[in-house]
Amino acid sequence: MVTEIELKYFVTSDNTPKNITQLFSEQQLSFNCVTKQLSNCYYDTANLDFRHHDMGLRIRGCDGQLEQTIKTAGVVIAGLHQRPEYNVNISHNFPELALFPANIWSPKQKVAQLQESLIPLFSTDFTRIIWLVTLSSGSVIEVAFDQGDISSDGRSEKICELELELVSGTTSDLLFLAKLLFSVISVRPSSQSKAARGYRLWKNTKANYEKPVTDALPIDRSLSILNAFSTGINHCLVHLHDHIEHYITAPSLVELEKVTETLALIRHGFWLFADYLPEGSVKIRDELSYFVHLLSWVDNAVNLQELTNKTGNYRRKLNYSEQLVEQLRIEKRRLPTSDNVIELLHGKRFNTLQANLLAMLLTEPSELNDALLTFAQQSLTKSMSVLFANSINKESLSSEEYLSQAKLLNRSLLTGTWFGLLFDEEERKQYRTPWLDIQQGISELQTLWIIHQQLQTLDEKPKKLVSWQGSKVEGLLIALDSSRKIALTMKSYWLDES
Secondary structure, eight states, X not given: OEEEEEEEEEEOOSSHHHHHHHHXXXXXXXXXXXXXXXXXXXXXXXXXXXXXXXXXXXXXEETTEXXXXXXXXXXXXXXXXXXXXXXXXXXXXXXXXXXXXXXXXXXXXXXXXXXXXXXXXXXXXXXXXXXXXXXXXXXXXXXXXXXXXXXXXTEEEEEEEEEEEEEESOHHHHHHHHHXXXXXXXXXXXXXXXXXXXXXXHHTOOOOOOOOOOSSXXXXXXXXXXXXXXXXXXXXXXXXXXXXXXXXHSOOHHHHHHHHHHHHHHXXXXXXXXXXXXXXXXXXXXXHHHHHHHTTHHHHHHHHHHHHSTTSTTHHHHTTOHHHHHHHHHHHHTSOOHHHHHHHHTSHHXXXXXXXXXXXXXXXXXXXXXXXXXXXXXXXXXXXXXTTTTOTTOSOOXXXXXXXXXXXXXXXXXXXXXXXXXXXXXXXXXXXXXXXXXXXXXXXXXXXXXXXHHHTTOSSOOHHHHHHHHXXXXXXXXXXXXXXXXXXXXXXTTTTOO
C-alpha cells in the first residue's frame, strides 16, 4: 500500500510538454522524461458500492502489462489529493478482488458478492508524458501531463491535466515545483479526479457546481483557534474552486460574484485571526486584497446588468430616456470580458496565491490553548459595535450615510459567517435578518446611485425618470431606517454563551 500525495490541475495552455521541459532545463533541475500510452477501465457494481465507499477500482494497461488498482477513501485539501492505493499485477483484463488485502473492506462489503457484481463503467485513454524530477533538497516529484479522453456508453470528455505526485520528500517541495510551473503554463486546480468525471459521464449528468456562497463555516467549539482558521480556509477553498469551475463552464456575473465573495471571506479570516498567524501570512492577505480589489468592478457590473436587462426591475422606467439606456450599455461594455476573467483565473499570480494558502493549511500549527468561544465573542462584539456608531440616535439617515456603512456592514456579517455555527442557529438568524435586509437595501441604493450619476450627464433629464428615481430612493431610505431601528435593538446572540 502507498499513499498518493499529489496536486491536480486542468491545463488550458498550448505547447505544455515543450514549455515544461524547457523550464526544467533552464532551472538546471535533474530530470528524466518518458512517454507512455495508458488505457484504463474502471469497474463498480450497478448500485455503485465502490463509489459509495469512496473507493475507485481500475485496471490499467501499459506497455503490454496489466495492473489492477484500488484507491480507498482519502482526503482532498484545497486541491491536494491524498489517497491510499493498492496495486497488483495481473495477467487478464478483469479485476480479482481477492488479490487485495482483506483489511481494506468494510464489514458491510462482501468480497465474493462484489466480485460477481462487477461491471465496466467507463474508460480513460490518454498519452502521459512523465518528468521524474529530483530537486536539490533530495525530494523526488513525478510531473505527469495527460492528454486523451474519458469514454462511457458512446459519450466522451477530454482530458488535459497536469499531476504532480510526491514520490519522496516534503509537500513544501511539491508546492515549490508547482509554483515554478505556473510561470510557463496556464492551469487551475482540479478537485475532481478522472474517476469522478468518469462516473458523472456514465450517469450522463452534468457537474453540480451550483454551491451557494457559504453562510456559516463548519467550525465547532472543539477546535482550537488555529484549527478553526484552517478549517474555515479549507472549506472556503473548496467553494472557491467550485465557483471558478462553474464560472468557466458557464460564465455569468452571478457566479463571478460568488468567487469575489468567497475571496473576501478568506481574506476576512486573515484579518480576524491575524494575532495568531505567522508573519508571512500578511503577504498572503495582501495578495487576497489585490484580487478582491481587482474584481471590485463585479458589483458595479451586476448593477449595470440589472439596469440594462430588458427583464430587469428598473428597465421599464429607464425607457423614458433612450440616451440613458445607451449610456448604461456603454458603461457595461467598458467592463472586463469573461475571457479576461478566465485568463486571470488561470494565471500565475492567482495560482500562486492558492498554492500559498494550501501551504498554510499543510503547516502544523503550534497549538495554543486560547478559548475559541471567547475569541469569537470578542470578535463579534468588536465588529458589530462599529455599525452606525455615530448615528444610533438619529431617526433617519441619508443615502450617503448608508453607503458609507457598506464596507463595515459587509465585514461585520463576514465575522458572523466565520463564527456562526458556534452559537444557536435560530437566534443567529433572527439577529442577522435585519442586518442582511440593510445590506440588500444598500446594494439597491448603489444601483439607484448609478442612475442618479448618469442622469446628471444627460442633455435633457426626463422629469418622469428624475421623479421616479427620487421617489425610489426616498422609499428605500424609509425601509432602511426601519430595518436599522430593528437591528440596533436585537439581542446579541453570542453574549449569553458560557
